[in-house]
Amino acid sequence: MDFELLPNLVTFSPLGGVLFLLFLNSEKKNLIRWVALATSLITFGISIWMLMQFDANNPALQMVTNLSWIRIADWNISYYMGVDGLSILLILLTTFLTPISILSTWTAVEDRVKDFMIFFLMLEVGMLGVFMAQDLFLFYVFWEFTLVPMYFLIGIWGGPQRIYAAIKFFLYTMAGSLLMLLAILWLGINQGSFAVPTLIELGNIPLGIQTWLFLAFAIAFAIKVPMWPLHSWLPDAHVQAPTAGSVILAGVLLKMGTYGFLRFNLPLFPEASIKFAPMMAGLAVVGIIYGAIVSYYQQDIKKLVAYSSVSHLGFVMLGLFALNSQGIQGGILQMINHGLSTGALFLLVGMIYEQTHTRVFDVYGGLWKLMPVYGTVMLIVTLSSMGLPGLNGFVGEFTILLGAWGAGMPGEVLGSYWYAGLSAIGVILAAIYMLYMFQKIFLGPEGSIVETVKDAGHALRDLNAREIITIAPLLVFIFWIGLYPKPFFALIAPAVNNLVEILQAAAMHLKYSL
Amino acid sequence: MIQFDINNLKPILPLIVLTVWAVALLLVDLFIPKERKGLTALLAAAGLALTIGFALAQTGQTGLGFNGMVVLDGFSTFLNVLLLVTGLMGISLAYGYLKRMGIERGEYYSLILFSIVGMMLMAQAADLIVVFIALELLSIPLYVLAAFANTNAASEEAGIKYFLLGAFSGGFVVYGIALVFGATQTTAIIEIAAAAQAGTANIPLMLAGSALIMVGFGFKVAAVPFHMWTPDVYQGAPTPVTAFMAAGAKIAGFAALMRVFSTAFPSLAADLTPVLAILAALTMIVGNVVAVAQTNVKRMLAYSSIAHAGYILMAFVAFGNPEVAPTAIAAGIFYLVTYAVTNFGSWGIVIALEEAEGKGLELDDYAGLGRKNPLMAAAMTVFMFSLAGIPPTLGLWGKIYLFSAVVAVDFYWLAIIGVLTSLISAFYYLRLVVIMYMKDGEPKTTSEWWLNLSWISMAAITVILSFIPAFLFGWASEAVMKLF
Numbered sequence: 001m002d003f004e005l006l007p008n009l010v011t012f013s014p015l016g017g018v019l020f021l022l023f024l025n026s027e028k029k030n031l032i033r034w035v036a037l038a039t040s041l042i043t044f045g046i047s048i049w050m051l052m053q054f055d056a057n058n059p060a061l062q063m064v065t066n067l068s069w070i071r072i073a074d075w076n077i078s079y080y081m082g083v084d085g086l087s088i089l090l091i092l093l094t095t096f097l098t099p100i101s102i103l104s105t106w107t108a109v110e111d112r113v114k115d116f117m118i119f120f121l122m123l124e125v126g127m128l129g130v131f132m133a134q135d136l137f138l139f140y141v142f143w144e145f146t147l148v149p150m151y152f153l154i155g156i157w158g159g160p161q162r163i164y165a166a167i168k169f170f171l172y173t174m175a176g177s178l179l180m181l182l183a184i185l186w187l188g189i190n191q192g193s194f195a196v197p198t199l200i201e202l203g204n205i206p207l208g209i210q211t212w213l214f215l216a217f218a219i220a221f222a223i224k225v226p227m228w229p230l231h232s233w234l235p236d237a238h239v240q241a242p243t244a245g246s247v248i249l250a251g252v253l254l255k256m257g258t259y260g261f262l263r264f265n266l267p268l269f270p271e272a273s274i275k276f277a278p279m280m281a282g283l284a285v286v287g288i289i290y291g292a293i294v295s296y297y298q299q300d301i302k303k304l305v306a307y308s309s310v311s312h313l314g315f316v317m318l319g320l321f322a323l324n325s326q327g328i329q330g331g332i333l334q335m336i337n338h339g340l341s342t343g344a345l346f347l348l349v350g351m352i353y354e355q356t357h358t359r360v361f362d363v364y365g366g367l368w369k370l371m372p373v374y375g376t377v378m379l380i381v382t383l384s385s386m387g388l389p390g391l392n393g394f395v396g397e398f399t400i401l402l403g404a405w406g407a408g409m410p411g412e413v414l415g416s417y418w419y420a421g422l423s424a425i426g427v428i429l430a431a432i433y434m435l436y437m438f439q440k441i442f443l444g445p446e447g448s449i450v451e452t453v454k455d456a457g458h459a460l461r462d463l464n465a466r467e468i469i470t471i472a473p474l475l476v477f478i479f480w481i482g483l484y485p486k487p488f489f490a491l492i493a494p495a496v497n498n499l500v501e502i503l504q505a506a507a508m509h510l511k512y513s514l
Numbered sequence: 515m516i517q518f519d520i521n522n523l524k525p526i527l528p529l530i531v532l533t534v535w536a537v538a539l540l541l542v543d544l545f546i547p548k549e550r551k552g553l554t555a556l557l558a559a560a561g562l563a564l565t566i567g568f569a570l571a572q573t574g575q576t577g578l579g580f581n582g583m584v585v586l587d588g589f590s591t592f593l594n595v596l597l598l599v600t601g602l603m604g605i606s607l608a609y610g611y612l613k614r615m616g617i618e619r620g621e622y623y624s625l626i627l628f629s630i631v632g633m634m635l636m637a638q639a640a641d642l643i644v645v646f647i648a649l650e651l652l653s654i655p656l657y658v659l660a661a662f663a664n665t666n667a668a669s670e671e672a673g674i675k676y677f678l679l680g681a682f683s684g685g686f687v688v689y690g691i692a693l694v695f696g697a698t699q700t701t702a703i704i705e706i707a708a709a710a711q712a713g714t715a716n717i718p719l720m721l722a723g724s725a726l727i728m729v730g731f732g733f734k735v736a737a738v739p740f741h742m743w744t745p746d747v748y749q750g751a752p753t754p755v756t757a758f759m760a761a762g763a764k765i766a767g768f769a770a771l772m773r774v775f776s777t778a779f780p781s782l783a784a785d786l787t788p789v790l791a792i793l794a795a796l797t798m799i800v801g802n803v804v805a806v807a808q809t810n811v812k813r814m815l816a817y818s819s820i821a822h823a824g825y826i827l828m829a830f831v832a833f834g835n836p837e838v839a840p841t842a843i844a845a846g847i848f849y850l851v852t853y854a855v856t857n858f859g860s861w862g863i864v865i866a867l868e869e870a871e872g873k874g875l876e877l878d879d880y881a882g883l884g885r886k887n888p889l890m891a892a893a894m895t896v897f898m899f900s901l902a903g904i905p906p907t908l909g910l911w912g913k914i915y916l917f918s919a920v921v922a923v924d925f926y927w928l929a930i931i932g933v934l935t936s937l938i939s940a941f942y943y944l945r946l947v948v949i950m951y952m953k954d955g956e957p958k959t960t961s962e963w964w965l966n967l968s969w970i971s972m973a974a975i976t977v978i979l980s981f982i983p984a985f986l987f988g989w990a991s992e993a994v995m996k997l998f
Contacts, residue, residue: 070983070984070987075918141905144904144905144910145904145905145906148904152951155948155951155952163948163952166948166952167941167945167948170940171940171941174937175937178933178934179930181914181933182921182926182930185914185918185929186921188918189918189922
């Protein structure tokens with residue numbers, strides 16, 4: 001019986017806003033927006049407070065709340081929440097991106113604003129719950145719950161193909177998570193506990209069964225990440241979702257998949273993880289190259305960004321399945337980086353779309369002269385996304401490549417330098433498609449869109465104050481992580497080293513048993 | 515000469531109260547003028563409420579009556595209360611509907627009460643003969659109710675169809691009972707088990723008998739391949755009757771199956787379990803797959819109800835394993851509760867949108883409900899999510915308990931079919947949500963006090979109990995404790 005207020009407060013504080021919104025007149029759109037923004041800022045504030053209380057040197061779970069929730073027969077499901085180095089940054093990323101996304105909807109969402117904000121704040125609760133939950137069942141409930149608001153966000157406020165995209169998103173994710181549910185039930189019944197720390201301590205699952213359980217969890221998470229070849233829901237969902245939805249989808253929801261691997265697959269099934277590492281890393285490398293090539297051929301800006309996610313998340317997966325400290329730390333940092341950079345890209349795409357109502361490359365070109373501030377911001381974000389040294393993307397990708405290289409040494413988990421070598425090509429490809437996108441929009445002769453917008457009665461304008469405020473915090477972190485990543489690594493390192501120890505013990509165990 | 519002992523009446527006291535009330539209501543109704551039949555409804559509801567009081571007063575009591583023909587235990591008390599609440603819902607959904615559709619007649623309410631008497635007797639039956647009597651007693655009023663909108667061809671067809679197939683399945687049950695009697699020289703459930711244990715029973719004959727009983731009840735609970743009548747009857751019958759039938763008849767049918775199989779036939783588990791598992795799998799697959807193709811809400815919910823029978827059947831794969839069986843059966847009756855709650859809620863909203871002459875029943879008639887009536891759309895969303903097993907709803911827990919029972923006895927293939935068919939079901943349940951929120955239209959809704967109260971309270975229960983499912987499951991577990 002432990003109770004610590006802070007993590008619960010962070011997770012459920014958005015509900016306070018939801019309750020307040022329920023009683024507001026849905027015609028008072030601006031008031032609704034302010035209430036939602038204020039709520040998400042308060043949540044962000046509390047999460048910063050939580051960060052202050054967080055002891056970075058302690059690898060264990062902190063600020064634990066553990067209450068018995070459902071106790072029947074020999075089951076014991078607990079309300080078990082906590083924070084550690086693996087999740088703290090993702091929690092902060094969630095609370096950080098939510099107010100930014102809400103700010104981005106200020107003029108973009110005019111229809112049913114109240115419902116939109118309610119769903120958005122509920123989504124935040126779900127995501128935070130996923131990152132805090134330490135009981136498999138609680139995790140599953142939060143995990144499934146995030147589907148519901150996102151489904152509505154895409155389906156009601158999305159683009160022309162929104163219904164198809166919403167259903168596809170829902171069914172894909174649910175397909176994976178139902179198999180995970182069976183694995184969770186198996187663990188609960190046979191190991192007698194649903195609490196993750198307890199299960200890690202118990203360990204001792206025969207390799208044959210670990211394999212099945214690993215696969216059941218892995219499919220659920222791989223769909224969410226998404227790993228090639230389970231990625232086909234992603235372009236639809238991203239392109240159809242409203243801007244704020246895309247930001248959260250790319251920024252946080254995809255990370256739930258990689259986080260799942262990190263939190264559950266690696267420590268719960270360490271032997272199976274080692275066995276599957278070459279396969280997972282191989283799929284990750286395929287995803288990196290495939291995502292990059294497909295991105296290059298897109299005619300739609302948002303689709304390009306969506307496919308680039310497949311490539312970037314491939315890096316994260318490669319880092320995680322290098323199964324060493326560098327790889328995993330790089331992977332976690334790259335989750336944050338991707339959230340910042342791709343989140344920013346989606347915001348920027350949304351900002352231009354709001355003015356032009358098209359995202360097809362053909363009509364763009366030469367916007368730099370008309371929109372210098374927008375162009376500058378876009379350039380920074382583009383460079384960050386392709387991994388230019390000095391910006392955040394580089395730090396993450398470089399660390400991952402180091403980890404993958406280390407794991408590629410003879411006798412290590414991956415056992416081949418090819419993984420690191422091929423994924424380095426992905427970095428080059430990223431430069432090609434990202435710069436191609438930048439060039440198409442900003443350089444060259446003026447595109448037809450300038451005329452089209454003029455004909456409609458208003459000229460293209462540069463970013464306004466609200467839009468700059470929306471994007472500026474992201475830029476701060478893009479530079480901060482790029483120039484001085486040490487505090488970020490300091491937060492995650494102890495927990496990662498703890499995880500690596502579990503994996504090393506399992507590797508020893510495997511060698512013995514062979 | 516057997517002396518009659520007044521104590522025999524104790525276990526069936528609620529039954530007696532309700533029977534007397536129903537008979538009296540039939541007479542009183544004659545003196546209630548045609549335009550004030552609401553009074554009959556109110557009286558019927560009062561009778562049910564009174565009986566709930568009597569049933570609750572029996573909590574914790576156990577006993578046999580009439581030489582072991584009827585039994586009172588936690589299981590029967592739990593189900594009695596559930597069935598009586600089902601009856602209340604059947605009345606509150608019908609109150610405005612019957613008036614609106616011009617088929618308001620006082621008999622409706624008495625018939626509901628008689629049917630519930632049969633269902634309660636089913637839950638209390640300790641002898642196969644009583645099982646059969648209960649089956650007929652619950653079914654005959656339902657045949658009449660299905661045809662209650664007579665002069666409407668669909669309703670009459672539903673009544674006839676239900677009657678013919680009901681009689682047919684009743685024949686299976688009787689024949690099965692006869693074979694079991696032949697094999698064991700008894701119809702008392704406890705003695706059947708004892709005979710099997712002592713080795714005096716003719717096992718092949720008993721197996722044949724139990725299989726026939728299974729077939730007969732397979733019809734009642736609409737398990738595939740005995741489900742053919744369900745879509746037509748559910749669609750043709752007046753909607754409140756459908757709702758009542760879908761919940762009540764299913765609860766009673768499963769009550770009998772659970773009691774008979776887990777007390778009389780555990781020794782046959784090795785032979786019966788694979789058959790039950792295949793039935794469960796088929797029912798889930800056919801119900802969910804065919805539901806995808808439906809465009810009429812009533813038919814869609816009919817197939818969904820078939821699918822849910824399949825989920826509940828999963829509870830039976832554990833019935834021969836004394837360690838897991840109690841939890842599995844408890845999971846089964848927990849699922850019945852969640853199903854009943856969600857079922858009444860969703861049918862309630864179907865009733866609110868239904869118009870005369872079967873209009874307002876197509877899926878497309880729900881377009882725009884999210885804007886027109888946000889509360890109703892939200893409630894329907896809750897019900898659809900609950901049927902699909904998505905948090906935060908009670909349906910999620912119902913499924914989880916059942917799956918865990920199946921995983922505990924290592925029927926992984928069945929569990930996997932269960933989750934995959936849930937995925938299919940999510941598709942068609944979500945489609946209704948899509949239509950309500952993401953398509954534009956002008957749905958016409960009816961607002962009636964009792965109807966609104968019904969679906970709002972069911973939605974509230976579905977969500978609120980999903981945060982505290984343990985105590986309800988605790989009741990269910992306590993209820994089945996005495997069975998074993």
